Amino acid sequence: MTRALILGGTADASLLAAEIARADIDAVYSYGGRTRAPADQPLPTRIGGFGGVSGLADYIRSEGITHVIDATHPFAAEMSRNAVAACAETGTPLIALERTPWTRATGDNWIEVRDVGAAVAALPETPARVFLAIGRQHIAPFATRPQHVYTLRFVDPHETSLPFAADVIVSRGPFTLDAEIEMMRTRGIAWIVARNSGGDGARAKIDAARVIGLPVVMISRPNLPERPRVESVADVMQWLGHRTRLGA
Numbered sequence: 001m002t003r004a005l006i007l008g009g010t011a012d013a014s015l016l017a018a019e020i021a022r023a024d025i026d027a028v029y030s031y032g033g034r035t036r037a038p039a040d041q042p043l044p045t046r047i048g049g050f051g052g053v054s055g056l057a058d059y060i061r062s063e064g065i066t067h068v069i070d071a072t073h074p075f076a077a078e079m080s081r082n083a084v085a086a087c088a089e090t091g092t093p094l095i096a097l098e099r100t101p102w103t104r105a106t107g108d109n110w111i112e113v114r115d116v117g118a119a120v121a122a123l124p125e126t127p128a129r130v131f132l133a134i135g136r137q138h139i140a141p142f143a144t145r146p147q148h149v150y151t152l153r154f155v156d157p158h159e160t161s162l163p164f165a166a167d168v169i170v171s172r173g174p175f176t177l178d179a180e181i182e183m184m185r186t187r188g189i190a191w192i193v194a195r196n197s198g199g200d201g202a203r204a205k206i207d208a209a210r211v212i213g214l215p216v217v218m219i220s221r222p223n224l225p226e227r228p229r230v231e232s233v234a235d236v237m238q239w240l241g242h243r244t245r246l247g248a
């Protein structure tokens with residue numbers, strides 16, 4: 001009897017949850033607990049860490065999980081690594097629902113960097129208005145470049161104080177091209193720092209940068225351990241042994 005665990009927290013994971021609920025498959029949706037009011041799901045939902053690899057392995061055993069789908073964000077590297085280890089330890093089938101990275105299109109002006117530290121170093125010495133679209137967990141290193149005027153975007157209003165003065169936009173996305181162009185023009189943004197999340201939910205800022213002609217410091221994805229990967233909800237449903245109304 002199938003009992004699936006969806007490691008969620010992304011738009012794709014929400015689409016998968018809807019399909020799994022429609023197919024009436026027994027499943028649990030899991031959030032990491034990063035935001036105050038995560039979107040509701042049509043499945044029983046748990047929120048918060050499992051307690052490392054051993055915590056996840058214990059959860060899989062105690063909950064009788066038969067399949068794990070890692071539908072977390074490409075930058076949620078620790079969760080993905082833990083899922084590989086816990087599924088190996090418990091002999092549980094694992095698949096990743098992973099969207100392809102964005103690729104540079106004609107007219108894109110990207111400076112591709114490996115990590116946040118390299119993104120800080122890629123900014124100009126002369127003061128600029130910089131949009132940091134990388135969430136709250138990774139902005140601290142930019143405090144070493146106080147000459148810039150930063151605009152940050154968070155899902156939730158920030159409770160803790162910021163590591164540097166900045167304008168804050170509170171919005172959970174997905175975002176639209178027109179709204180991103182308007183925001184960048186109104187705020188006189190000259191540089192954008194983004195992570196190569198892929199998918200559509202965060203793509204608008206990349207397209208807006210191309211339309212306006214702004215440079216994007218693009219942080220590449222972390223390396224993840226090998227595990228079976230698919231790019232569509234239909235592929236996950238087939239892996240679970242269910243045909244979907246989406247066909248395929």
Ligand code: 3Y8
Pocket residue numbers: 008009010011012014030031032033034035036037038039073133134135136137138153154155156172173174175194195197199200201202205
């Ligand atoms: C808690 C679930 C949906 C989900 C929406 C997608 C699209 C918008 C793009 C920008 C970039 C960023 C950030 C972002 C995107 C979608 C999707 C996606 C980027 C929610 C969500 C959770 C989170 C956690 C949050 C992180 C932060 C990252 C903001 C829900 C809304 C910057 C990633 O304040 C914090 O601590 C936020 C933390 C992890 C990255 C970071 O390191 O700060 N996402 N985002 C998930 C959980 O608890 O398990 O609250 O409903 C999900 C979404 N985030 O259904 O439409 O699917 O990619 N999320 C990045 O760099 O791309 C925003 O601003 O342009």
Ligand code: NAP
Pocket residue numbers: 007008009010030031032033034047048049050051052053055056071072073075076077078079080082135
């Ligand atoms: P991370 O750094 O890879 O994970 C750190 C720890 O958070 C994990 O070891 C695990 O704790 C817990 N965790 C993460 N995702 C979880 C989940 N879905 N269910 C239960 N526990 C989870 O993760 P992150 O980058 O902070 O991302 C956290 C969540 O936000 C994920 O759901 C991810 O899909 C979502 N998200 C992240 C980004 C991003 O840019 N990183 C963007 C959009 C959405 P334990 O070790 O205790 O089990």
